[in-house]
Amino acid sequence: MNFESVNNELAALGCKQSHIDAFWRNWYLGRPLTQAKFTFPKAAAEAAATLGTRLAQVLMPDSDDYLGANGARAVLRASDGQRIESVLLPRDGVCISTQVGCAVGCRFCMTGRSGLVRQLSDIEIAAQVVYAKSRQKISKVVFMGMGEPSHNRRNVLSALDHITRYAGIGYKELVISTVGDRRLFEELSHREIKPALAISLHSAFDEKRRMLLPNAADLTVKEILDFGKEYARLSKYPIQYQWTLIRDLNDGTDEIDQLASLWDGQFAVLNMIPVNKIDDSPYDRPDPDRIEALKAVCRSFHILLKFRDSAAQDVDGGCGQLRARAMREKQKAVRDGTAVIQIKDLK
Numbered sequence: 001m002n003f004e005s006v007n008n009e010l011a012a013l014g015c016k017q018s019h020i021d022a023f024w025r026n027w028y029l030g031r032p033l034t035q036a037k038f039t040f041p042k043a044a045a046e047a048a049a050t051l052g053t054r055l056a057q058v059l060m061p062d063s064d065d066y067l068g069a070n071g072a073r074a075v076l077r078a079s080d081g082q083r084i085e086s087v088l089l090p091r092d093g094v095c096i097s098t099q100v101g102c103a104v105g106c107r108f109c110m111t112g113r114s115g116l117v118r119q120l121s122d123i124e125i126a127a128q129v130v131y132a133k134s135r136q137k138i139s140k141v142v143f144m145g146m147g148e149p150s151h152n153r154r155n156v157l158s159a160l161d162h163i164t165r166y167a168g169i170g171y172k173e174l175v176i177s178t179v180g181d182r183r184l185f186e187e188l189s190h191r192e193i194k195p196a197l198a199i200s201l202h203s204a205f206d207e208k209r210r211m212l213l214p215n216a217a218d219l220t221v222k223e224i225l226d227f228g229k230e231y232a233r234l235s236k237y238p239i240q241y242q243w244t245l246i247r248d249l250n251d252g253t254d255e256i257d258q259l260a261s262l263w264d265g266q267f268a269v270l271n272m273i274p275v276n277k278i279d280d281s282p283y284d285r286p287d288p289d290r291i292e293a294l295k296a297v298c299r300s301f302h303i304l305l306k307f308r309d310s311a312a313q314d315v316d317g318g319c320g321q322l323r324a325r326a327m328r329e330k331q332k333a334v335r336d337g338t339a340v341i342q343i344k345d346l347k
C-alpha cells in the first residue's frame with residue numbers, strides 16, 4: 001500500500017483530484033475521510049470505512065509512550081509486525097523513522113546494530129505524522145529517527161511531498177537528516193521545493209568519520225561541506241551539521257581546528273549532542289570541561305554552535321533504543337510464559 005495505489009483506488013471509485021485532496025487532508029486531521037463541503041462519489045463514500053480501517057492499520061501504537069522531560073517516544077507496529085520509533089518533541093515537533101533498522105552502522109547507534117531490515121513505504125513514513133498529530137500539535141517534522149533517508153529516497157521524497165501538500169506543514173519545517181549521499185544531494189538541489197537539511201558529520205577528519213560511520217557513502221568531509229554550502233545558498237536556509245560527541249574520540253579542540261579550516265563561507269549551525277550511552281557500548285559522554293573548551297573554540301572561529309542533550313535521553317531514547325527495549329521486553333515475556341505473541345512480532 002502506498003500513496004499512488006490508494007490514489008488509483010480512489011480514482012477508480014470515481015474520485016476527482018479535489019476528492020483525493022480532501023481525503024488526504026482529512027487523514028492528517030483525523031476526520032472522517034470523505035468529510036467535505038462537496039459530495040464524494042457514492043462508491044467512494046461507501047468504500048471509505050474499509051479504506052479508513054486499512055489506513056489505520058498501516059501503523060498502530062504498540063506500547064505506551066515512555067514519557068520523559070525532553071520528549072515522548074512511541075513504538076509503532078506496522079501491519080507485518082515490524083516496530084519503528086517516533087519521538088514527539090517539545091515545541092510541536094516530531095522525529096520520524098524512514099526504515100526499519102539501518103545499513104549505515106554508525107558505531108554509537110543502536111539502530112545501526114540491527115542492519116537494514118526493510119524500507120518503510122511512503123504511507124508508513126507519513127502515518128507517523130498522522131499519529132503524532134493525534135497526540136499533539138505538529139508544526140515541524142524531522143526525518144531523523146531510525147534509518148538513513150538517502151537509502152529510501154523515493155519513499156522519503158514522496159512522503160515529504162505529501163506532508164507538505166496535505167498536512168499543512170511548510171517545507172522549511174521539514175528537515176531531512178542524512179549522512180550524505182551524492183544522489184540525494186543532486187535530487188534535492190534540483191527540486192523546486194527544498195526541505196531543510198541536517199547532515200551528520202561527527203568528525204572533521206575523514207579517517208575517523210569513516211570509522212564512526214562505516215557504511216556511509218564515500219564522501220570526504222570537504223565534499224560534504226561543499227555540498228552543504230551550495231545547498232544553503234540554493235535553499236536560502238542554514239544547514240544543520242550534526243555531531244554526536246564521544247569522550248576522547250571526537251570531543252577535542254583539534255576537531256574544531258580542522259573543521260574551521262574547511263568551514264569558509266558556510267551558512268550553517270553546528271549541532272552537538274553528547275552520545276546516548278547504549279548497552280555494551282565503549283562510547284561515553286564527554287566531560288563537561290571538554291564541552292566548555294569546544295564551545296570556546298567554536299566561538300573563536302565564529303562557528304555557530306548549538307549544544308543540546310538528546311530529546312528523550314532519559315527515556316532510553318537514542319536511535320532505535322526504544323524499539324530494542326520493547327523487543328527485549330517482548331522476548332522476556334515469551335521466555336517467562338507471560339505473553340502469547342506471533343513469531344513475526346520478534347522480527
Ligand code: SF4
Nearest residue numbers: 102105106109112147
Ligand atoms: S545514526 Fe542514523 S544513519 Fe547512523 S546507523 Fe543510526 S539510524 Fe543509521
